[in-house]
Amino acid sequence: MTQTPDPAATTHRPVLVVDFGAQYAQLIARRVREANVYSEIVPHTASVADLLAKDPAAIILSGGPSSVYAAGAPFVDPALFEAGVPVLGICYGFQAMAAALGGTVAQTGQREYGGTAVAVTSAGTVLSGSPDAQTVWMSHGDAVHAAPEGFEVLATSAGSPVAAFEDRARRLYGVQWHPEVKHSPLGQKALENFLYQGAGLSPDWNAGNVVAEQVDKIRAQVGDARVICGLSGGVDSSVAAALVQKAVGSQLTCVFVDHGLLRSGEAEQVEKDFVAATGVQLKVVDARERFLHALAGHTDPETKRKIIGREFIRVFEQAAREVVAEAGEGEEVKFLVQGTLYPDVVESGGGEGAANIKSHHNVGGLPDDLQFDLVEPLRTLFKDEVRAVGLELGVPEGIVWRQPFPGPGLGIRIIGEVTAERLDILRAADVIAREELTRAGLDRDIWQCPVVLLADVRSVGVQGDGRTYGHPVVLRPVSSEDAMTADWTRLPYDVLATISTRITNEVPEVNRVVLDVTSKPPGTIEWE
Numbered sequence: 001m002t003q004t005p006d007p008a009a010t011t012h013r014p015v016l017v018v019d020f021g022a023q024y025a026q027l028i029a030r031r032v033r034e035a036n037v038y039s040e041i042v043p044h045t046a047s048v049a050d051l052l053a054k055d056p057a058a059i060i061l062s063g064g065p066s067s068v069y070a071a072g073a074p075f076v077d078p079a080l081f082e083a084g085v086p087v088l089g090i091c092y093g094f095q096a097m098a099a100a101l102g103g104t105v106a107q108t109g110q111r112e113y114g115g116t117a118v119a120v121t122s123a124g125t126v127l128s129g130s131p132d133a134q135t136v137w138m139s140h141g142d143a144v145h146a147a148p149e150g151f152e153v154l155a156t157s158a159g160s161p162v163a164a165f166e167d168r169a170r171r172l173y174g175v176q177w178h179p180e181v182k183h184s185p186l187g188q189k190a191l192e193n194f195l196y197q198g199a200g201l202s203p204d205w206n207a208g209n210v211v212a213e214q215v216d217k218i219r220a221q222v223g224d225a226r227v228i229c230g231l232s233g234g235v236d237s238s239v240a241a242a243l244v245q246k247a248v249g250s251q252l253t254c255v256f257v258d259h260g261l262l263r264s265g266e267a268e269q270v271e272k273d274f275v276a277a278t279g280v281q282l283k284v285v286d287a288r289e290r291f292l293h294a295l296a297g298h299t300d301p302e303t304k305r306k307i308i309g310r311e312f313i314r315v316f317e318q319a320a321r322e323v324v325a326e327a328g329e330g331e332e333v334k335f336l337v338q339g340t341l342y343p344d345v346v347e348s349g350g351g352e353g354a355a356n357i358k359s360h361h362n363v364g365g366l367p368d369d370l371q372f373d374l375v376e377p378l379r380t381l382f383k384d385e386v387r388a389v390g391l392e393l394g395v396p397e398g399i400v401w402r403q404p405f406p407g408p409g410l411g412i413r414i415i416g417e418v419t420a421e422r423l424d425i426l427r428a429a430d431v432i433a434r435e436e437l438t439r440a441g442l443d444r445d446i447w448q449c450p451v452v453l454l455a456d457v458r459s460v461g462v463q464g465d466g467r468t469y470g471h472p473v474v475l476r477p478v479s480s481e482d483a484m485t486a487d488w489t490r491l492p493y494d495v496l497a498t499i500s501t502r503i504t505n506e507v508p509e510v511n512r513v514v515l516d517v518t519s520k521p522p523g524t525i526e527w528e
């Protein structure tokens with residue numbers, strides 16, 4: 001088969017965000033992508049050679065908790081600034097750049113946290129189009145007191161004698177504040193100034209060329225081999241499947257695992273929505289007994305996650321053998337497609353240097369003896385980017401705008417041991433919450449609303465003049481941009497009241513409904 005090269009296929013050199021332990025490295029990468037420039041995060045432990053091996057179009061040094069003059073502080077090799085790659089330093093990254101090039105950085109005694117006024121003395125490149133006075137978001141106790149030789153000072157604030165600088169000839173730029181947070185109203189403008197003018201990049205990274213690039217990559221990776229795709233009916237796997245289908249068509253079989261941890265109606269929906277719209281080949285596996293059996297007796301969240309991750313793979317292996325047998329050919333299935341996203345990777349501690357928060361079943365929860373090669377075309381994307389790719393591919397809107405539902409499903413929403421009876425209770429409560437949120441027209445306003453069963457907790461209630469001793473369920477409505485941070489959604493009281501009344505009336509084992517009012521951080525979205 002010959003393939004015509006796709007004219008839209010371009011390979012985008014990344015803007016690397018070097019993470020110095022910032023709260024906001026993720027956000028910097030997002031903002032760069034919002035400017036239609038491709039970006040990736042790398043740990044500060046990467047050497048200059050490692051960074052240059054990625055052929056970066058530009059580099060951004062993030063903020064971080066350290067002080068450049070302290071022993072053991074992460075260090076920037078001055079060789080980085082000799083490589084001819086445009087660099088923007090932010091906060092710690094700005095201070096580290098200053099220190100590496102011979103400027104002075106010291107404590108000021110005047111810390112600046114939050115909204116801070118800066119005076120722009122010369123707009124230069126990064127601040128071009130800025131007013132002389134603006135408010136920016138600061139979070140620091142150290143400051144650059146003298147810029148290195150060759151740099152022009154662009155701005156100052158009460159606590160930062162040098163609040164921004166640049167060396168146009170060497171294309172090196174820095175700001176003390178955080179342009180990536182929305183509390184810096186002109187922050188995005190400053191980032192775009194750096195990208196477009198400072199680094200000379202074009203805003204040409206978008207859903208259309210993600211599709212073209214990924215289709216090429218998938219073809220190159222799988223050749224004419226047979227592929228299976230774990231399809232949950234969720235956004236990520238549907239978009240991943242659509243990409244692979246576009247790339248290698250009939251070599252693909254999707255596998256939907258009914259692990260018994262699904263919500264009511266889930267299995268039917270996959271067939272109805274996705275298969276009907278795309279005509280993809282689908283294999284449905286009933287693995288309910290298998291998962292329940294494997295989970296019996298386990299209460300530790302990480303153990304549960306690892307068991308689920310392992311069982312998923314065992315089921316995919318079995319399905320792969322069946323696909324081969326059904327095709328009547330000997331060649332085995334080598335590739336497994338998963339709809340893994342960037343946040344799944346980062347949270348599983350795979351973001352190089354990031355802590356393991358929880359093992360996502362499809363990343364940190366994978367067994368060590370995995371036989372498949374993974375095809376993960378969405379591995380560097382955020383959810384909103386995946387949605388844009390899905391729309392570009394013509395995935396039905398009903399799927400593209402679905403709220404996320406985790407692969408381990410209700411298994412990580414039952415706090416305690418997972419049993420068939422507890423699953424029935426939680427499913428009954430969950431469907432009520434979903435119905436009422438949909439009825440109130442709130443589906444697009446919230447990111448998702450886990451319903452959590454506190455299976456080992458009981459409380460006393462009174463119903464029909466009698467005493468009850470039932471379980472509480474927790475409603476966890478959240479709003480988010482990308483699941484990395486979230487806030488609890490202020491749902492209307494009357495909607496909450498209806499959900500509470502219906503759950504306690506219709507689910508006999510539940511006699512109390514509580515609302516989780518914790519943002520992320522400190523809470524995660526799911527309870528386990």
Ligand SMILES: Nc1ncnc2c1ncn2[C@@H]1O[C@H](COP(=O)(O)OP(=O)(O)OP(=O)(O)O)[C@@H](O)[C@H]1O
Nearest residue numbers: 230231232234235236237257338339404405406407
């Ligand atoms: N029931 C399932 N059957 C087969 N594969 C699954 C199932 N649940 C999850 N997976 C696989 O695990 C991956 C990660 O799950 P995850 O829930 O993050 O994504 P999703 O279900 O595709 O999308 P969403 O985040 O919108 O729920 C999926 O993309 C899919 O490949």
Ligand SMILES: O=c1[nH]c(=O)c2[nH+]cn([C@@H]3O[C@H](COP(=O)(O)O)[C@@H](O)[C@H]3O)c2[nH]1
Nearest residue numbers: 359360361404405406407408483524525526
């Ligand atoms: O496919 C998945 N496999 C998992 O193991 C998993 N754990 C959490 N999630 C989803 O990820 C987002 C962030 O969740 P947390 O704040 O709980 O980490 C939320 O959208 C969660 O629903 C998962 N999705």
Ligand SMILES: NC(=O)CC[C@H](N)C(=O)O
Nearest residue numbers: 063064091092140141142
């Ligand atoms: N947010 C930051 O990057 C802080 C940098 C440095 N730790 C300071 O306090 O000045």
Ligand SMILES: [Mg+2]
Nearest residue numbers: 234405406407
């Ligand atoms: Mg899902």
